[in-house]
Amino acid sequence: MTRSLRVIFAGTPDFAAESLSALLASHHQVIAVYTQPDRPAGRGRKLTPSPVKSLALEHGLPVYQPERLRDEAEQRALAALDADVMVVVAYGLILPLPVLEAPRLGCLNVHASLLPRWRGAAPIQRAIEAGDDESGVTIMQMDEGLDTGDMLIIRRTEILPTTTGGELHDRLAEIGGKAMVEALDRLADGELAATPQPEQGVTYASKLSKAEAELDFAQPAATLAARVRAFNPWPVTWCALGDERLRIHLAEPADGGAPESPGTITRADTELLVACGAEGRERLRITRAQLPGGKALAVSELLRARAERFPQGTLLGRPFPETSA
Structure with a gap:
């Protein structure tokens, strides 16, 4: 032995x-x-x-x-x-x-x-x-x-x-x-x-930081989805929704569509799609999210309860400064 x-x-x-x-x-x-x-x-x-x-x-x-x-x-x-x-x-x-x-x-x-x-x-x-x-x-x-x-x-x-x-x-x-x-x-x-x-x-x-958790929707959908998964359960990715923060716990790439400003909600009925990528032609499907003061919910449940918070055409996130070459 x-x-x-x-x-x-x-x-x-x-x-x-x-x-x-x-x-x-x-x-x-x-x-x-x-x-x-x-x-x-x-x-x-x-x-x-x-x-x-x-x-x-x-x-x-x-x-x-x-x-x-x-x-x-x-x-x-x-x-x-x-x-x-x-x-x-x-x-x-x-x-x-x-x-x-x-x-x-x-x-x-x-x-x-x-x-x-x-x-x-x-x-x-x-x-x-x-x-x-x-x-x-x-x-x-x-x-x-x-x-x-x-x-x-x-x-x-x-x-x-x-x-x-x-x-x-x-x-x-x-x-x-x-x-x-x-x-x-x-x-x-x-x-x-x-x-x-x-x-x-x-x-x-490198060590994780809360500052990294803010999503830039000018990035590709695959990049955003990977960061969302990586930062679950901490520090949890987020974006600005008006004057508040929407915490995004799960997301995945979806089929692309017509160009929109990155961060634009392009669908908010049974699912939540957001335009992303440099030209806004890609789509990120958010599947689990959390409003301030609430619990993390499946997006289908969140949309049924708080549909007024996600009108189509709403711009998520803040303008990000252009990075110099």
Whole structure:
């Protein structure tokens, strides 16, 4: 039987909690959990533990929440845990070299992309936004670079034309947890081979921002639909509807039509079509949307309840400045 490894786990959000759950169900021993300090959340801005901390406390695990790991005292405390390996999943803190070298077998990372594509903060959403037809998880031996370490295990999954950021997130979280346990089993047996990342094909997945969520209907329908799916469930795309915001949760390209000003509602009966593209010849079909103060609804239901808000010919969005060549 594969011997049990002493594991330090470092992670913060739901995605990381899935890997921690998989480790806790394995025969490996989680000896400590590192996670981000509690942050204010909700309307009351109450200090709230991360999903990883909540899960760790449920299982009676010691939890460490340093503001940073560059302090020598924190590094000594981590080294004193005498771990075989450290598993890092969406932790949110930079690991300096003394931390990377503290565990006997180093630090392994669950990264939600097919490295070297989409290194960085938001690989799940950027893959959908870019129109990639597949994504996956890479188990990586960490080094001092940004997601530059050697690849240990790769697992792939398809991105469908309907896949949202939330759906891909959940799928990759499950795949990542299973792949990490497999990696630890093979590591314990001395059978885990490392492959350097190729120099070609490197892309960077920059952090998501709310500013990016505003739709520019001068862009092609396929580009807009991909962004809508990528940014569901956060930060959720939107456009101006008069003086208010219409949040768009789901949309898809539709058959084109006569040229209209980009952003013009060309149909609003049983479906909601909006002219888009540089010449307004393309159409975006909005299928799920949300008015201020309301819930996200299927557009057919929204049109039945609030048809007066979507008269044909209404211009959605704001004029966007022309970009210089």
